Amino acid sequence: MKILVALDAKDYSRKIVKDVARLAENTLADIVFLGVQEKTNEPAKTLVSALLKYQSDVYSYFSSDELPYAEFSSDQWQEKAKGDWSLSTRGMKEFTLRIRTGSVAKQAITVAKELECDLIILGCSSKFGCEWDGEMNVPLRVAEDAPCSVLVIKQARNANQIVSILDQSVVKQDSLEMVNQLVTLHDAGLKIVGVKEKKESKNDEIEHRMVELLKYYNDREVGAWVKLVDSDNVKEYVTNSSREAIVALWMGGKQSLIKKLFSRSMVDKLLETTKSALLILR
């Protein structure tokens, strides 16, 4: 598993580092910390020191004999291209610091594509809903346009329930595992909510998927419950859930009902109402 974490020097970024460390510990993931700055000829000192501090925080989370990442052999940033610097080390797993110039959302999506990441994590401030350094649409753009799953954390470790919304789309093993990790991270229960379509023929498939998931998590001793919700009521249901729980939306392929139901504005609303985090699974 490869996780890209978009970070800056703000409080909301600092607060997610512990969750990232725990996730890294549980999944033994390759980690990329990405900082984005305005156009200059060299990495900004504040961003460099913030990323190094976060990296050291993650390392200190592990005991020395369990640390899967190696120390950096040099503090020299490699300029990979104009406005693209990298500092990387490989132990059992790879740890990379990356600084790029441009807009945060665009760079996070580009790097995630380039490195074939499985998950992007970013924090956001609850001021004005869900903002990143004064910009309202950064978390939304990443959540909407990323090629992989995205976890937006507004407040770290603040939910006792994960509400996982799914339709008939194929559920990937990686996504199952990601939800599992969230459950572990928050010591939370998992509610699996199936969205019932008006077309009866597709409901069998959804129910089948729900029960398979219920069994999957139950076999792993995860407290999980299933519930079916009509497609007409799902938006209201999800918005209400997001006030207390972490919502995980399974957004599958083109046929995905959830993708159709949860337009850009709806995801924006969820980011605004959530008090803890929103996970978009792909």
Place this chain on the structure above:
Amino acid sequence: MLKTLLYINEDLASSIALRYTAYLNKFVPLSLFITHVEEPDEKEQVGTGWVRHTWEDGVASSGKRLIDRMLRTENIDCPLAGRPKVFVGDREKEITYELRNGMYKLFVEGYLNTADPDQFYEVISSPLYTKAPCPMLVVKNLSISKKCALLCADSVDPRDLVEKSMEILGDSTFSFDIVFFKFNENEKLKTLDRAEGGSHLQETESLLAKAGKSVEDVIVLSGTPEQVGDHLRDYALVASTLPSRKSMRMYVLANSLASVLLVR
């Protein structure tokens, strides 16, 4: 051993019910029988005498194959006390007859949890439930919990609740909480002082103590049925008396994520 009849069909609710029953068996030793009813269409029904008998045998065989498939798929860790019983006819009538005839102590069936309380009410207000000779367990979800809740409200007779529930759960190794429900349209679920539960709550506690059961926690919850139903998720099952109308308590049971044991 509690003589139990589990109804299964080839559906997901039954698949959950089978697994849940195996889990329940760890806490309440069950003498488990499985049943299935084949309900042929009017048009399918043929002839009289020997012809009809042969036709019924054929239909019953297909029911037996269905049960075999389900048992093979789920491969549950709970021995069966006898051969699966397959009947041909009206589902409710056949089950009611078998429950009376076989003197079962508990009936179990699966129910795929929906957000529509009316659908739940339709199930529990059917003659199968209202005329059942034993408590009925509606399995909504799997569980890893070791706790049960007795759901009280002003409309619940404490004696009926405790005595009938203990006929099922008295010898179990579950721990017990008492949850008293008060309807209120709060934005958030509130826990009230125990005194708010009034005499019904006190009586339930003392009857449970008389039955030799210590109560781990007594909670008075004030909120909507959705909020309370959600709160009940941490229990392996929630026991309450069978609601006779669409009361707020019925809506709690409909919204409960945990399985529901209905006693009368």
